[in-house]
Amino acid sequence: MFDVTVIGAGIVGSLIARKLSSYQLSVAVIEKEPDVGNVTTMANSAIVHSGYDPVPGTLKAKLNALGNKMMDQVCDELDVEMKRIGSLTVALYDEQIPVLQELAERSAINGVPVKILNAEETLKLEPNLSKEVKGSLFAPTAGIVNPFTLSVHAIENAVDNGAKLFLDEKVVLINKDNGFYNIICQSGNTYQTKIVINAAGIYSDEIHKMVEPIDYFLTPRKGEYFILDHYCDDLVKHTIFPLPSEKGKGILVTPSIGGTFLVGPSAEAMASKDDVSTDKFTLDEIKRQALQMVPSIPFNQVIRTFAGSRPTPNTHDFIIRYAKCDNHFITLSGIESPGLASSPAIAEYVVNEFVSKVIDLVPNPNFNPRVKRRAHLNEMSVEERNKFIAENPDYGKIICNCEKVSLGEILFEMNTSVPPKTIKGVKKRTRAGFGKCQGGFCQPLVTKIIAEKFNIPLNQVMFQKHDSFVVRYDIKGEKK
Ligand SMILES: Cc1cc2nc3c(=O)[nH]c(=O)nc-3n(C[C@H](O)[C@H](O)[C@H](O)COP(=O)(O)OP(=O)(O)OC[C@H]3O[C@@H](n4cnc5c(N)ncnc54)[C@H](O)[C@@H]3O)c2cc1C
Structure with a gap:
C-alpha cells in the first residue's frame, strides 16, 4: 500500500516523485520500460525554452517561465549539465519583423526578458546565419540541458529519499475498491495506493480512460532530427529558431550540451504513438528549411538521425487536473513542448495545488535534494x-x-x-x-x-527496449 503512486518515469513523473519524496509519504513509481526516461524525455531538442512563445494565460506560459527559472537550482542539486546559451528567433523577410514585435509583447506578458535585434546585431552574434537575415528576437535566458541525466538523476534522488521504483511494469487496468486504487500491471502484479498520479506521457490518455471517459484527445506528432558531430565548433552558439507557426516552434539549429549539434524537428501527425522512425523525405525537408537559416550546416558531419513523438492535445495547453470522478486521481496529459523546460514547475504545481489538497504533507526531515556527485x-x-x-x-x-x-x-x-x-x-x-x-x-x-x-x-543484455538483445547466440566459453 502506497500513499502516492506515479505512473510513468519520464522527466515529469521523475521530478514529481522527487518532490513527493521530500515529504513523509510512501511513494511508488511504475514504469513500463526497462529504464527511466526512455520515451519522449530522451528524444527532444533539450532546450530550456525561455517562455516567450506560449500564449499568455495558459498553463504552458506560466509553467514554462517558472520552470526555466527553477532549472539552475534543479540542475545544480541533481548534478546535471545545463548552459544558458540564449536563443535567437530569426526573421528572414521584412514582413516577418512585425511578428518579432508581437512575440516581444507576448514575452513581456509572460515575464520573459527578450530584445529585438536588427540584422547587423544578429549577424554579429551569429556570423553563420544567412546574410538575408532581417532581424531577430534574442532571449538570453533560453538554455540547453542534458535531458538524459536530468530524468535519471531526478528518479535516483527520489529513490535515495525513499521512493520505490518499479521498472518493466506496464499498467493495464486500474480500479478503486474500499477507497483505494488497485493498479494492475501486465506482469500480474497489483499495486495499492491512495492517490494515483498519471504521468504516462503519450499514453496518459489511455491511463486516464482506465478510470473514466475523457473529453480531450492526444495526437502523436513526430519530430525527426539530424545530429552533427562536435567537430563543427563555430556553427552556431545560440539556439536558432525560425518564426513559430501553427505547427510549433519550427526547425531549429542548436548546439547540444554534449557539444554536438541538433537540426530539426519536423512535426507530422501520426497514426501510431510508437512510431519514431525517420525517413528521407522528411529529413530532406528539414535540411532544406535549416539551410535557409544557416547555409553552411555541414550535413556531411551527420552521425545519426532520430525522432520523438509529442503528445499534442486538442486543448492546445497542458492538461493537469483531478479526474472528474475523483480527486485522488491526478492526471497530466498533453505535456508536449515546453514540457522539459517546465518540468520542475510542473512537479511543484502538481504537489502544491493537487496532492496537498487530499493528503497531509509533512516534510521529510531526512530529505537530501542532492545526488551523489559524479567525477567531471x-x-x-x-x-x-x-x-x-x-x-x-x-x-x-x-x-x-x-x-x-x-x-x-x-x-x-x-x-x-x-x-x-x-x-x-x-x-x-x-x-x-x-x-x-x-x-x-x-x-x-x-x-x-x-x-x-x-x-x-x-x-x-538488451539494447533499449524489451527483447532488444544484441547478442543473438550463446558466446563460446562464456560462464553461465
Ligand atoms: C520532437 C520533440 C521535441 C521537443 N523539444 C522540447 C524542448 O526542446 N524543450 C522542452 O521543454 N520540451 C520539448 N519537448 C517536449 C518534452 O520532451 C516532453 O514534454 C517531456 O519529455 C514529457 O515528459 P513526460 O515525462 O511527460 O513523458 P515521457 O517522457 O513520455 O514519460 C512518460 C512515461 O510513462 C511511461 N508509460 C506510458 N504508459 C505506461 C503504462 N501503461 N504503464 C507504465 N508506464 C507507462 C512511458 O514508458 C514513459 O517512460 C519535445 C518533444 C518532442 C517529441
Whole structure:
C-alpha cells in the first residue's frame, strides 16, 4: 500500500516523485520500460525554452517561465549539465519583423526578458546565419540541458529519499475498491495506493480512460532530427529558431550540451504513438528549411538521425487536473513542448495545488535534494585529472573513445540506486556510444559490463527496449 503512486518515469513523473519524496509519504513509481526516461524525455531538442512563445494565460506560459527559472537550482542539486546559451528567433523577410514585435509583447506578458535585434546585431552574434537575415528576437535566458541525466538523476534522488521504483511494469487496468486504487500491471502484479498520479506521457490518455471517459484527445506528432558531430565548433552558439507557426516552434539549429549539434524537428501527425522512425523525405525537408537559416550546416558531419513523438492535445495547453470522478486521481496529459523546460514547475504545481489538497504533507526531515556527485574529468586540469586517475585507476581506462568515457564512470553508474540495465541506459548516463562510431567500438565492452553487474549471459543484455538483445547466440566459453 502506497500513499502516492506515479505512473510513468519520464522527466515529469521523475521530478514529481522527487518532490513527493521530500515529504513523509510512501511513494511508488511504475514504469513500463526497462529504464527511466526512455520515451519522449530522451528524444527532444533539450532546450530550456525561455517562455516567450506560449500564449499568455495558459498553463504552458506560466509553467514554462517558472520552470526555466527553477532549472539552475534543479540542475545544480541533481548534478546535471545545463548552459544558458540564449536563443535567437530569426526573421528572414521584412514582413516577418512585425511578428518579432508581437512575440516581444507576448514575452513581456509572460515575464520573459527578450530584445529585438536588427540584422547587423544578429549577424554579429551569429556570423553563420544567412546574410538575408532581417532581424531577430534574442532571449538570453533560453538554455540547453542534458535531458538524459536530468530524468535519471531526478528518479535516483527520489529513490535515495525513499521512493520505490518499479521498472518493466506496464499498467493495464486500474480500479478503486474500499477507497483505494488497485493498479494492475501486465506482469500480474497489483499495486495499492491512495492517490494515483498519471504521468504516462503519450499514453496518459489511455491511463486516464482506465478510470473514466475523457473529453480531450492526444495526437502523436513526430519530430525527426539530424545530429552533427562536435567537430563543427563555430556553427552556431545560440539556439536558432525560425518564426513559430501553427505547427510549433519550427526547425531549429542548436548546439547540444554534449557539444554536438541538433537540426530539426519536423512535426507530422501520426497514426501510431510508437512510431519514431525517420525517413528521407522528411529529413530532406528539414535540411532544406535549416539551410535557409544557416547555409553552411555541414550535413556531411551527420552521425545519426532520430525522432520523438509529442503528445499534442486538442486543448492546445497542458492538461493537469483531478479526474472528474475523483480527486485522488491526478492526471497530466498533453505535456508536449515546453514540457522539459517546465518540468520542475510542473512537479511543484502538481504537489502544491493537487496532492496537498487530499493528503497531509509533512516534510521529510531526512530529505537530501542532492545526488551523489559524479567525477567531471572534463572540468579538471591535466594535473587534477592525473592525480584523480592515480587514486582511481578505473577512470584512466577509456571504454568509449569517441566521447572519452572511462570504465570508472560506467562502474559508478552501476552502483547507484537506479543502475542502467540496458546499453542505452549506460549511453544516456555516461555518453558512452554517443559519438561518431555510435557504439561500434564500446558496445561489446558495455554489454559485458552490464552482463557482469546483473550476472546474466551476454545474450540477455538488451539494447533499449524489451527483447532488444544484441547478442543473438550463446558466446563460446562464456560462464553461465
Ligand atoms: C520532437 C520533440 C521535441 C521537443 N523539444 C522540447 C524542448 O526542446 N524543450 C522542452 O521543454 N520540451 C520539448 N519537448 C517536449 C518534452 O520532451 C516532453 O514534454 C517531456 O519529455 C514529457 O515528459 P513526460 O515525462 O511527460 O513523458 P515521457 O517522457 O513520455 O514519460 C512518460 C512515461 O510513462 C511511461 N508509460 C506510458 N504508459 C505506461 C503504462 N501503461 N504503464 C507504465 N508506464 C507507462 C512511458 O514508458 C514513459 O517512460 C519535445 C518533444 C518532442 C517529441
